Amino acid sequence: MAVTRESLLAFLSKRTRADLTKVDDTAALFSSGVVDSFELASLMVWLEKQTGARINPSDITVDNLDSIARILAYASSR
Template identity: 35%
Template sequence: MALTDRQLMTYLKDTLNFKEELDLESELFSTGALDSVSMLNLIAFVEETAGVEIRAEDVTLDNFDTAARILRFAEQSIG
């Protein structure tokens, strides 16, 4: 099962209070739009939607600071 950019962007727009236009390259955690509780919910969403298991060591800014990075991580985790 793959996570699509549309699914992820809809989830982010519905759950985050992002003050600017949200796109695939918008920084989420480093700008404060995504806090630790939101991150846990996002991880659960990605695991459920993409059908992957995310380990604690995978939760880094390199993998989760933008929607594009999240999508890339999910795709690599599947295949």
Template identity: 75%
Template sequence: MAVTRETLLAFLSKKTRADLSKIEDGAELFSSGVVDSFVMVDLMMWLEKQTGARLNPADVNLDNFDSVQRILAYAASRAR
């Protein structure tokens, strides 16, 4: 299943209990503390379910996970 901006923001908003619908796509999520470690782990579990592909350990870095834009790009690269 493709990960869209809407589904990603809905997931992150639910997990962080904050309305992230207006967040800019390039805004830092993890580095800024908007998303904590627990939610980040939930996100990785969720991405694996959505894309049907296992995340490579080497891919777990800020380049792939620190903004909506980067997460969407990474998810698109992993989608089967």
């Protein structure tokens, strides 16, 4: 199943109970504290379920995960 911007925002908004609709796609989520490590772990589990692909430990980097745009790019590469 493809990860869309809408499904990703819906997941993150539900987990953080924050309105992320106005967050820029390139805004830092993890390093800025909008998304904490607990929620990021949930995001990883969700990504694995959505893409059906197991995430390699070496893929868990700020480069891959720190914004909506980066997460979408990473998900589409799976």
